[in-house]
Amino acid sequence: MPHDHPDHDHDHHDHDHDHDHGPFHHEGMSPSGHPYRHDNDSPLTYWQRMEIAVRELLIDKGRITAAEIANQIEAMDARSPTNGAAVVARAWTDPAFKARLLHDASAASREMGFDIGPLNLIAVENTADTHNLIVCTLCSCYPRNLLGLPPDWYKTRAYRTRAVREPRAVLREFGLDLPANTTVRVHDSTADMRYLVLPARPAGTDTLTERELAALVTRDSMIGTGLPLRP
Amino acid sequence: MTDWDGRRWHDMGGQAAGPVPMESHDFALWEKRVDALMVLCGQKGLFTVDGLRRALEDMGEEAFETYSYYERWIAAVNQNLIEAGVYATEELAARMAEIAARGPTYGEAQDG
Numbered sequence: 001m002p003h004d005h006p007d008h009d010h011d012h013h014d015h016d017h018d019h020d021h022g023p024f025h026h027e028g029m030s031p032s033g034h035p036y037r038h039d040n041d042s043p044l045t046y047w048q049r050m051e052i053a054v055r056e057l058l059i060d061k062g063r064i065t066a067a068e069i070a071n072q073i074e075a076m077d078a079r080s081p082t083n084g085a086a087v088v089a090r091a092w093t094d095p096a097f098k099a100r101l102l103h104d105a106s107a108a109s110r111e112m113g114f115d116i117g118p119l120n121l122i123a124v125e126n127t128a129d130t131h132n133l134i135v136c137t138l139c140s141c142y143p144r145n146l147l148g149l150p151p152d153w154y155k156t157r158a159y160r161t162r163a164v165r166e167p168r169a170v171l172r173e174f175g176l177d178l179p180a181n182t183t184v185r186v187h188d189s190t191a192d193m194r195y196l197v198l199p200a201r202p203a204g205t206d207t208l209t210e211r212e213l214a215a216l217v218t219r220d221s222m223i224g225t226g227l228p229l230r231p
Numbered sequence: 232m233t234d235w236d237g238r239r240w241h242d243m244g245g246q247a248a249g250p251v252p253m254e255s256h257d258f259a260l261w262e263k264r265v266d267a268l269m270v271l272c273g274q275k276g277l278f279t280v281d282g283l284r285r286a287l288e289d290m291g292e293e294a295f296e297t298y299s300y301y302e303r304w305i306a307a308v309n310q311n312l313i314e315a316g317v318y319a320t321e322e323l324a325a326r327m328a329e330i331a332a333r334g335p336t337y338g339e340a341q342d343g
Contacts, residue, residue, distance in 0.1 A: 041336050047302040048261045048337050053326035054309050055264060057318045064271050072267035073260075137244030139284060140300070149266070151255040155300055161246040173251050188244065191280045 075115070076149065083114055084146040084196060085217035088228075089210045091123075092201040105196060109146060116145045122187075125198045126224075130183045133171070133224035134195040135163035141189035143196045147219060154223070164188060174225040197224040205231050240292035261337055262301040269308055278311035286310045 058064040087109055091098040101108040105121035121143055124132040136142065137160050142150035153159050162170050167184045171177070178184065187195040199221040205213060208231060220226030258266070272278055286307035294303055313320055333340040 041338050043335055044331070044337050044340050045302075047298070047305055049327045049330045049340065050309055050323075051261050051265050051268075051305045052330050052337075052341055053323055054305065054312065055268060057322060057326060058268065058272075058312070061317060063275060063277065063317060064268070068271055069264060069267045072270055073263045076263065076266060076270075135244075138241055139287065149258065152300075153251050153253055153255065156252055157243060157295075158248040158251045161243045161248040162251070164244045165246070170251060173253075191284065 076144075079145060079148040081147050081217075081219035081222065082214070083148075084143070084219075084222045085214040087112060087114070087146065087196075088198060088217045088222065089214035091198055092205075092213055093210045098198075101198065114146060119143070119145055120193050121146070121196060122193065123196050123198045124185065124187055126200045128200070129181070130185060131171075131178055131224065132195075132197045133163060133167050133184060133186045134189060134197060135160060135186060136189040137161070137164055138188075138190070141191055141194055143194040143222075146196060147222060151219070171225060174220065176226060197222050199228050202228050202230050239288060240295070241288045258301075261341070265301045265305045265308065269304060272308065272312070277315050277317060282311045282314075283307050 055064075055069065059066055087101065087105075090112060091101050097108060097111075100111070101123045102125060105123040106116045106119060108123075109116050109121060124134075126132055134143075136154075140150055140155040142154060144150065159170065164186050167186050168178060171184075189195055199217065201213070202216060205216070208216075212231075216229040216231060218226050218229060221228045269280075269283060273280060283304070287303055290303060290306065294306075298306075309323065312318060313323070330340050
């Protein structure tokens with residue numbers, strides 16, 4: 001597989017030789033509940049040496065500071081599907097917000113305090129008869145400012161090629177078997193245009209608070225490869 | 232005549248492929264640094280995401296199949312920075328050699 005990482009070693013729990021300086025410390029468990037990888041004590045690769053060299057040259061030449069790099073990593077680490085879930089839950093509970101989200105998802109997300117950067121973000125709404133799915137066939141474009149970095153499978157050849165050719169078969173691999181009369185719309189992202197699926201609010205959630213609703217919104221439900229959890 | 236359909240290798244939408252591998256991993260520090268460097272270089276106008284994409288696409292399909300995502304990204308970031316005149320190839324080579332002498336692991340080599 002193109003994105004396989006054979007050096008992944010979950011059994012090597014040793015967090016203490018991270019020599020990173022600055023505000024970012026990657027300790028404990030990740031937001032997805034996995035231990036962080038521990039490449040810091042595996043043999044130095046050619047590409048890791050290139051990363052170190054490029055970073056140091058940029059710093060030496062005054063183009064970027066070490067603090068800026070640490071801050072950017074911290075900002076990216078803080079982005080996770082819970083951001084998107086908060087937007088979805090707001091749309092489920094506030095019809096005026098939902099209308100603004102469907103009109104301009106970048107502006108509506110900024111309204112909630114999320115840094116969307118220069119992204120053009122479009123929210124596509126799942127309804128009783130339509131299901132939306134997002135992909136980037138050309139590379140790996142993803143609503144990273146709202147969901148964090150994309151999962152590896154999103155960047156694989158298999159997902160990129162097949163999501164637009166046989167989306168129903170792909171969805172079945174994710175455990176989602178849609179009725180034949182459901183319309184499936186696949187949205188191909190670009191660097192300048194990212195999509196977010198607004199999943200349909202699950203039945204039986206009338207009494208839930210916005211916060212409780214957000215807990216039902218999974219990452220995959222906002223990509224379209226899944227549905228929200230049921231209460 | 233050739234069988235070429237006019238699409239470059241990365242324009243793969245609609246081709247046949249096997250099952251989606253349901254794998255994921257949490258990113259290592261060096262991978263997060265590559266991502267941060269790309270974002271910051273873009274913010275500072277050193278190159279654009281289009282420049283990154285062009286370098287990634289020019290690497291070709293074999294690189295896509297051989298190297299990991301952020302391995303390809305650091306190569307593309309580096310190429311764009313050299314093209315922009317931020318540093319020279321010789322400076323990169325010298326620095327990479329110096330880094331190799333610091334120690335055998337990323338943890339030992341990561342800070343000069």
